[in-house]
Amino acid sequence: MAFRVIEGGLSARSSAFAGTTDDAPPTQEDVLREAERRIGAIGYDRWRNREAVTGIPAPREIKYLAMQIGYVAEAIGRLTDIPADFHSDVYWPA
Secondary structure (H helix, E strand, C coil): CCCCCCCCCCCCCCHHHCCCCCCCCCCHHHHHHHHHHHHHHCCHHHHHHHHHHHCCCCCHHHHHHHHHHHHHHHHHHHCCCCCCCCCCCCCCCC
16 A cells, blocks of 8 residues: 655645635635545545445555545534635645
């Protein structure tokens, strides 16, 4: 199993947020998109599909990381003022 570095927050706005204006505050949907991007980057869907087809469980580390990312997305999304740099690696599990 190989782990990849998920590089978030390296630019002012990533391509996922290109449709939003810089003056608009981030929304809960923006946070959920970032969480989906991070979960996709770790290959969670592939592991989950393999588990459904073969019955071989996905690695515990992958499941746990996906759970952590989901928790962080919910926590950041509940904030009254979502930080403008919410996509930075500072807020997300590694």
